[in-house]
Amino acid sequence: xxxxxxxxxxxxxxxxxxxxxxxxxxxxxxxxxxxxxxxxxxxxxxxxxxxxxxxxxxxxxxxxxxxxxxxxxxxxxxxxxxxxxxxxxxxxxxxxxxxxxxxxxxxxxxxxxxxxxxxxxxxxxxxxxxxxxxxxxxxxxxxxxxxxxxxxxxxxxxxxxxxxxxxxxxxxxxxxxxxxxxxxxxxxxxxxxxxxxxxxxxxxxxxxxxxxxxxxxxxxxxxxxxxxxxx
Amino acid sequence: xxxxxxxxxxxxxxxxxxxxxxxxxxxxxxxxxxxxxxxxxxxxxxxxxxxxxxxxxxxxxxxxxxxxxxxxxxxxxxxxxxxxxxxxxxxxxxxxxxxxxxxxxxxxxxxxxxxxxxxxxxxxxxxxxxxxxxxxxxxxxxxxxxxxxxxxxxxxxxxxxxxxxxxxxxxxxxxxxxx
Numbered sequence: 419x420x421x422x423x424x425x426x427x428x429x430x431x432x433x434x435x436x437x438x439x440x441x442x443x444x445x446x447x448x449x450x451x452x453x454x455x456x457x458x459x460x461x462x463x464x465x466x467x468x469x470x471x472x473x474x475x476x477x478x479x480x481x482x483x484x485x486x487x488x489x490x491x492x493x494x495x496x497x498x499x500x501x502x503x504x505x506x507x508x509x510x511x512x513x514x515x516x517x518x519x520x521x522x523x524x525x526x527x528x529x530x531x532x533x534x535x536x537x538x539x540x541x542x543x544x545x546x547x548x549x550x551x552x553x554x555x556x557x558x559x560x561x562x563x564x565x566x567x568x569x570x571x572x573x574x575x576x577x578x579x580x581x582x583x584x585x586x587x588x589x590x591x592x593x594x595x596x597x598x599x600x601x602x603x604x605x606x607x608x609x610x611x612x613x614x615x616x617x618x619x620x621x622x623x624x625x626x627x628x629x630x631x632x633x634x635x636x637x638x639x640x641x642x643x644x645x646x647x648x649x
Numbered sequence: 650x651x652x653x654x655x656x657x658x659x660x661x662x663x664x665x666x667x668x669x670x671x672x673x674x675x676x677x678x679x680x681x682x683x684x685x686x687x688x689x690x691x692x693x694x695x696x697x698x699x700x701x702x703x704x705x706x707x708x709x710x711x712x713x714x715x716x717x718x719x720x721x722x723x724x725x726x727x728x729x730x731x732x733x734x735x736x737x738x739x740x741x742x743x744x745x746x747x748x749x750x751x752x753x754x755x756x757x758x759x760x761x762x763x764x765x766x767x768x769x770x771x772x773x774x775x776x777x778x779x780x781x782x783x784x785x786x787x788x789x790x791x792x793x794x795x796x797x798x799x800x801x802x803x804x805x806x807x808x809x810x811x812x813x814x815x816x817x818x819x820x821x822x823x824x825x826x827x828x
Contacts, residue, residue, distance in 0.1 A: 474686055481678055
């Protein structure tokens with residue numbers, strides 16, 4: 419079993435990131451452990467092979483087809499050089515009158531309009547601002563365990579993470595083209611540690627939210643949550 | 650790519666100069682197409698993504714903030730478009746287990762060319778977010794900083810993903826006898 423530190427040094431060497439001290443540390447590890455030598459050799463071979471891949475020429479007509487498609491698309495958005503029509507006085511008065519009418523109608527509906535008695539609706543709706551749980555997942559029997567909830571509140575979609583582990587945990591949260599990372603989560607076992615809440619801006623209904631748990635850069639668990647369609 | 654020249658071309662585009670946009674396409678069509686191809690592994694999809702990327706660049710040129718590198722911006726759009734295309738694919742479009750069984754055995758995979766083929770296949774088995782860091786680092790030769798800008802994550806996250814992705818790729822190659 420190779421120490422994560424040795425893995426980090428091997429990756430650092432591939433990326434040309436090591437200083438003299440780190441190079442010496444890696445050299446000592448390579449001398450001492452044939453497994454480290456084997457892993458370093460494999461990763462170097464893979465990396466060099468990828469570096470040597472030749473670029474592929476794009477299709478010959480790609481340039482022409484992109485330029486030909488431009489006129490069919492929306493033109494470049496220019497900043498308006500003149501005031502938009504709704505700034506003109508006549509439009510402002512019209513907007514004001516319409517606004518007053520809408521406000522009046524809403525006020526009438528609220529005060530006098532038909533509707534169920536307050537007793538009929540008591541207990542049927544959540545308190546304002548209370549989060550609605552959309553999905554939950556749990557992890558057990560691994561380096562990381564815990565409970566994870568996907569919810570929606572007034573601010574939008576969010577995730578509550580309650581992890582248990584022997585060290586700090588990084589969580590990668592990935593959805594449809596969105597990725598967030600929360601670093602250094604503490605174990606819920608530790609006194610005074612509350613579940614971590616993470617806002618998920620840009621995530622949409624019908625999406626899968628994948629959680630990847632990492633410790634010292636190594637993946638130690640995954641979980642999947644789903645945002646129901648319509649949320 | 651010369652960043653100053655890019656800014657000049659972007660400014661000319663914003664002034665309505667279509668020839669300047671054509672010049673940006675000439676500059677970036679090859680890296681954008683190649684990034685999409687490595688992520689999607691299908692030339693037709695890569696072509697579609699490249700075309701969509703440039704059209705989005707054109708439409709949103711006013712939103713581009715010149716304090717960032719232009720190529721980071723265009724690569725970010727290309728990577729996001731590629732990831733969107735991948736998520737829209739039906740599962741059977743991915744490399745399937747059947748194809749894996751038909752792959753050459755260990756004794757046949759000794760030459761570099763076969764290793765390359767195995768790498769291309771194994772890349773498609775890795776999660777798209779992790780595949781993206783391998784593409785940006787090893788095929789597009791970008792720095793951690795540029796990768797962080799493109800993926801909009803801290804450099805620390807870039808490194809963590811890169812390490813995980815390399816190990817997964819190595820494990821896959823070992824598992825299929827290609828390494």
